[in-house]
Amino acid sequence: MRVTLKDIAQRAGVSTMTVSNVINGNRARASPETIERIQQIADELGYVPSASARSLAARTSRMVGVFVPAADEESLTISPHNVAIIGQLERELRKRAYDVLLRGIARPGEVATALRSWNLDGALLLGFLDEEVALFTARSAGRTRIVAVDSYADNPVTLGVRADDHAGGRIAAEHLLALGHRDVLFVGPRFSEAGVVWQRFEGFRCAFTAAGLERDDRLVELLNTTYDDGVTLGRRLRADHPSVTAVFATADVLAIGIMEGLRESGVRVPDDVSVVGFDDLDLCVYVRPTLTTIAQDIAAKAATAVHMLVGEIEHEDQPSGPVTLGVHLVQRMSTGPVRT
Amino acid sequence: MRVTLKDIAQRAGVSTMTVSNVINGNRARASPETIERIQQIADELGYVPSASARSLAARTSRMVGVFVPAADEESLTISPHNVAIIGQLERELRKRAYDVLLRGIARPGEVATALRSWNLDGALLLGFLDEEVALFTARSAGRTRIVAVDSYADNPVTLGVRADDHAGGRIAAEHLLALGHRDVLFVGPRFSEAGVVWQRFEGFRCAFTAAGLERDDRLVELLNTTYDDGVTLGRRLRADHPSVTAVFATADVLAIGIMEGLRESGVRVPDDVSVVGFDDLDLCVYVRPTLTTIAQDIAAKAATAVHMLVGEIEHEDQPSGPVTLGVHLVQRMSTGPVRT
């Protein structure tokens, strides 16, 4: 059977409370010898605290939820970018002795339910739309701490961590402008007036304005962030946008798909058309030409998110406000000067 | 405050047990009207069961652990293959109303600890070495169900799901042999006489034997399964193995790295050297030349693993024995006939 506090207490001839205090490192509440003896017995018996019991009694679980978008009950294709983040998050949380509940979210209410069901100490939201974040938090209990990664949602209960998407868009545009490109196609998922993609688009446009250039806002394509959709766009690019000499895609896989589509239709990258991606996945150096992209520091993003969340949980830190992390251009072979 | 069974019971004028039965769909234990009324009140109050309390009282948690290797506390780089699996596992488990505890394992004991701490109903081990699996299960309580994915560990408490790695190795070799290759380099991580890589190696060798050919067993390179290590090998391949005309790598990223290294050293794929990978990641079609590889059905693997685990948990099914899933060759552009 399970080894309990009571078992240890009996063996040691003390009360369960003393054992509990020792186990929890409440060192001020037991004599050194008692501590030593109890620790010994606990080790000997292979005692493992019951997280459920602790969570029930203490109303805190040392477990946080990591929530990712799931189109529906039938799918959970985690985006490459979120995948990279999850690994880092788990590591950071494990270092701090928090457990991770991984959950795909198909309907808004599920966040609040999971939170209350397990008495989660906090939640990490990965890559949800700002509207979705708002929905989750509306229903969520007031106490729980929530950090939204890659979100610009502005509300009282959520804290955000994200890359500087606006700067990312601007830098991408500046790079292409410096190469002489003027007709640049913006490609990304459908977006509203907020959120990651919108920021990138705004930064992108800013660079044109700052350069005193008028941008033709018809040069936008909205599609799913997948390789296949990229290929499709690449194939018809020349036909649909004959003037375009460069493309800025809001995700690397998308950019890589576009490059493939272009190749298939006889358009050379970067000679005929330059392509810039976003994220700097490992992938970028696997493909030919290697992809010029906007790099964001994923490990830093994860570390920051966890740091903020744990800070709020443990020290009831003043919500320090959203954090925006720097990005930078990684120039590779998919961009070049415009053909004269 | 939290809404409890008691709150509902009071409002409905019944005992908590009746409410409990209704909530748990124990339909035989309450009259239709009572059920209706209680359900109504529960919805109204926004009742969410406490998983901790349930887990404590019922000694079952409806939560399973998904464990992945973590080199140490400092890292958790989930392999691309495991990444693909995790998403599928979560989906399958969510469909069956199980929660997922995601955990990187740095030291053997952590599996048993997590299992007991949360009263987990079962565990899914992803891509551990057979020796590691043995260690975990040795320390684990007898009751818990464990399914090891990508393992050949043979022990009483574990059930395995894996691709037919032996066939995979054989098929890869047969493909290359049919193209006229005789000096084929086997590349993979260090392996012992068991496990996934060993199976692939054995299958690989079998094909040579079956063809009545003597294989030079010096044609083996052991290195980490990473792109970078692949590049390094590719660069020195010609110098170290001048006779080799084809390479079989046990992972796609590795194969892709090798192709890059070969390119850098002026060796053409597939004209000079053919390359075969393993897994059939999305990646394979992004690179040039596209990678010929052994495909395994990841979704099926995840579905099977969950099916087996849940089967054991819920029906105490007779451990049906390990399951091996089929693989097949996906021929792309990285392999061609040997140069005469």
Place this chain on the structure above:
DNA sequence: TTGAAAGCGCTAACAT
């Protein structure tokens, strides 16, 4: 420095 009592929210095993 230590302990006793009470209860977290739920369910198993009997009653009725």
Place this chain on the structure above:
DNA sequence: ATGTTAGCGCTTTCAA
């Protein structure tokens, strides 16, 4: 068809 009792293993609160 419904209720009672007695915990699950732990922590909180108060007392010694």
